[in-house]
Amino acid sequence: MALGSTRTLVRMTATTASDLSSVTSSDAALRAFLHGLPGVDQVGAEQRAAMLGTRSIKTTAKAWAIDLAIRMVDLTTLEGADTPGKVRALCAKARRPDPADPTCPPVAAICVYPAMVPVAVEALAGSGIHTASVATAFPSGQAPLEVKLADTRAAVAAGADEIDMVINRGAFLSGRYLEVFEEIAAVKQACGDAHLKVILETGELATYDNVRRASWIGMLAGGDFIKTSTGKVPVAATLPVTLVMLEAVRDFRDLTGRQVGVKPAGGIRTTKDAVKYLVLVNETAGDDWLDPDWFRFGASTLLNDLLMQRTKLTTGVYSGPDYFTLD
């Protein structure tokens, strides 16, 4: 174990990007690589995230952070009860989150089920807002690979330019890392030009070591983003999990030169929470990730709280939920 770590660290400093392909050449090679990554001390990671949560972001910094957070929102509706009407309403909100204030920026994307993609694409035409679709038998991922790939292709064919896939947690937790890797790589191929976000479902991965390993699998397999959660299991995004993922994308870029985005999703409901995430990004991965191309929030109710806080900052008055649209 100790020897494995050494080799990995030495490799991490000395390798060039091309050498990394060898780590996915076999199950054994991938396992040796993942288990050789430096461990995550749970107590330390949680303390670091908690400390960053005490940063006090006020006045101009808060205004800047709120606008950035709005631009990073993947406005999401993933319910069996979704209707074209609801999706159209959400798209209208995505374009003009605050109808009363034209200076309010649009969100990054709308995130829907594949069936709703055509509606969203039509409603967002010309806006520059991305259409993200979940795929690969979201949220459980419990379907044959062919079904997952067909799901992905259908969403892309319908016009989605971002695909949020779920990893095979069963394979991951039972140690079949190469299977997880190959599945992600296959979905990435099925995506074509669409961006791929790899949902790790960290709430089911149990340890931060697993989060780090799953992050690396997602990045090695070509994921453009790694994303925490589906929002469909009890534990969704947390600050320490996001911290570990930000460390992973930072280290991956140092090693390979390729930048991968991060998307915490689920459970982020308040401006205060969103600002804590932005502080985490700023002080972990750094400035380069403070952009909607590289960091997103998967959220639905968050947007209204951001709007309320934004209005409060500009007018000095709290207007209350009745003054913002419910979706």
Added chain:
Amino acid sequence: MFEYAPAPESRAVVDIKASYGLFIDGAFSDPADGASFKTINPASEEVLSEVAEGGPADVDRAVAAARKAYDKVWSRMPGRDRAKYLYRIARIIQERGRELAVLESLDNGKPIRESRDVDIPLVAAHFFYYAGWADKLPYAGFGPAPRPLGVAAQVIPWNFPLLMLAWKIAPALAAGNTVVLKPAETTPLTALLFAEICQQADLPPGVVNIVTGAGDTGRALVEHAGVDKIAFTGSTEVGKAIARSAAGSRKKVTLELGGKAANVLFEDAPIDQAVEGIVNGIFFNQGHVCCAGSRLLVQESVYEPVLASLKRRMARLRVGDPLDKNTDIGAINSAAQLERIRTLSDIGGEEGAERWSPPCDLPDNGFWFAPTIFTGVTQAHRIAREEIFGPVLSVLTFRTPAEAVEKANNTPYGLSAGVWTEKGSRILWMADRLRAGVVWANTFNKFDPTSPFGGYKESGYGREGGRHGLEAYLDV
């Protein structure tokens, strides 16, 4: 760029008087010869207040008041009643926590994040913890009816002013002693606010006496014939002088002195958290920590990535206004301390070690020193041997665990050490061999009232905290 706007904690919560007298026998009074000194804010050099300088006559009066309170009230009071006072003090400290935190940061220069989240909560925790012991002394393992010692002379340093006061006063009072305490001359204000808290808690007069002053006042106190116990935290040099002066007397002595702790990082460590631990180990409280991890020992095989990671992390440290809630590193406590840090750092450069600091803007007024690391340091360098007591880290390497132990122990000090590895057996193996009072595993600079703290070798003797901390204040 995500620029954090200034987020200063309000000074309005604390009312600093223009001048303070000595707190003797439950009341503030002027010193016999009327001497005083100024205490300043080290972040701005602004004068905060004028504080009385106690002389021998004042020390006499304070010791007499403590003796009277010991004989007539405190030593006779049932433990459960002493506990009530201690619980009351602990609760008032919590209630007035923000006030104490702001005052501590103003007088000491430490970031408000630390005084608010570390110092003051630990102060309250210490009083709560020892309040619990006050009526349980027969069960502490020191006999069926352990007796207190009498009057304790306590001299504390400027790095954790109120926390060191709590470490001294809480166990002394719980065990039934009365105290005369001298705070450091650069940081007397929270001790004086604590005196007001004693009044607010209706603590019987004379149980706690606070005599402010500099070295001479402290010497008069520890050499006073009327004290039964000396508790000192500070430099090894002064500690040795105290031990000499107390030799042959009836006085019991505990000393908590300097340190030059090794923070040992193995190749299988959780690197990201270890880097946090290195930073917390040496830059916490501007490195004004006797147990600071001022020598980093890194296993050769991970030296490069750890150093790169450490530098990246150091570039994120926010140095500046101690009252800003986002400040990580505040002001150096005094001009004299800044001079010492500068001198030793210059020697480090002259002796051939490579010096590095992240780019950082330091304020014009006040005492500031950028976080600094030295690489290429050997055991022979002065910066690897002497306590700098500032934000300066010496980085050394090792190849084998045995070499790590040898280097870690090769110091006159032995207060603390850190071990970073994911291998549990190695943690135990190291802890067994490190000659240090505290060994932290995969963490650093963590304190708890239930855990004893103290040194080996020139780091002093006696333990503070936990059940062990009672022994220093009981006749056992």
